[in-house]
Amino acid sequence: MNNARPFDFLNNAIGKTVLVRVKGQKEYRGTLKAFDVHMNLVLDEAEELENEQVVRKLGVLVVRGDNILFVSPSL
Amino acid sequence: MNNARPFDFLNNAIGKTVLVRVKGQKEYRGTLKAFDVHMNLVLDEAEELENEQVVRKLGVLVVRGDNILFVSPSL
């Protein structure tokens, strides 16, 4: 059995680009700088996307964990 | 009486393909790699589906447990 946990995957994604989807159709893409036990995330050089198109540049972003649908480290 | 619990079924699904439905019409299908007590899940080679059609390939996906409607290990 593999004992890796979801937060281990977030930890491995530190310093890499991640795609974060929140409730309400928005996604944020940026470099994962930090996270905590509530899945609050910090992204750097973050962009806001809608329908996979960049709609805004946001720089540093503290994303609240509560409203996250998924975090994808591979895009 | 059977003492199996819902998380035992998740544990048995590790390494297998699962279908995950979240709030807001989206589903994600991929190989279940990990989960935790909050039902946060990690899928590998994940695809996003809408109306049972694949709309996007996402690779590794950390899905937040809060917003999950169901996890189905058999599809």
Add this chain to the structure above:
Amino acid sequence: MNNARPFDFLNNAIGKTVLVRVKGQKEYRGTLKAFDVHMNLVLDEAEELENEQVVRKLGVLVVRGDNILFVSPSL
């Protein structure tokens, strides 16, 4: 006074067909295999229904308790 609790009714429904309604118009019908204190449920041979019509066969289903509106053991 009757001391039965809601979870006793779920316990008595183990092995029987139940109908589960979740937020957002969907219902799931299947054989109740397991549940836990969060009302997370496992259904076997589950079907998804909309407006009381079967729309999909899903096999084993782990339904998250948070988003359940009701569980009906008698249908």
Add this chain to the structure above:
Amino acid sequence: MNNARPFDFLNNAIGKTVLVRVKGQKEYRGTLKAFDVHMNLVLDEAEELENEQVVRKLGVLVVRGDNILFVSPSL
């Protein structure tokens, strides 16, 4: 001062017909059989109502407390 609490009113309604309104326009009417500290309820001979019209007979119903708007013992 009256020291009765909301759960005392539920306790007094055991064995009587209650009307339960949940989020999303649905109501359920049936005989209150059991409840717990989360306001999870069990109704017997339950009917589903929409706009005060019976739309479905459901038999035994375990209603999740989280999504309840009100319970009315007098209808």
Add this chain to the structure above:
Amino acid sequence: MNNARPFDFLNNAIGKTVLVRVKGQKEYRGTLKAFDVHMNLVLDEAEELENEQVVRKLGVLVVRGDNILFVSPSL
């Protein structure tokens, strides 16, 4: 400094008519009989209102605190 707390105002409203607004456009007006620490309320001789018009008489009503937007003791 005034040390009164919101629940003191509810306590003072026991036996008086209150207006309760819940999520989803509905309001309930009745005599406040009881409340608890979750802000679950019991109203007597309750009426349901929409757009400030009475749409239904409901008698005794146990209103779940979670979904309350406000309680107004003065109407």
Add this chain to the structure above:
Amino acid sequence: MNNARPFDFLNNAIGKTVLVRVKGQKEYRGTLKAFDVHMNLVLDEAEELENEQVVRKLGVLVVRGDNILFVSPSL
């Protein structure tokens, strides 16, 4: 570093007019009389606003903290 906390700002607003926005487009303006650790608030001489227009006078109002988006002491 400044050690003031959000609740200190609420405490300083006691006796002053505040504007409170809740989920679902409604705002309430009145004199802040009391609050607690859940951000439940009591307003006196409260008015309900929609699109910044007063739509109703409500007198005393106990606003549930859960559904508050913001409290603004300066309007």
Add this chain to the structure above:
Amino acid sequence: MNNARPFDFLNNAIGKTVLVRVKGQKEYRGTLKAFDVHMNLVLDEAEELENEQVVRKLGVLVVRGDNILFVSPSL
């Protein structure tokens, strides 16, 4: 490994302009004065924005953490 946490980024933003997005399309921009462990924030000289346009000046604003989607210190 970097041990910074999301709240360290908020702490570093004290005294600086931040953009806060909440559920329901609204954003608030102002000087971050304070925050707490629930991510409740205090903004000074706050403006309300919709579609990136200022729609209202609000002065001091206590924003409830629960309903925050993101906080961006760099705009």
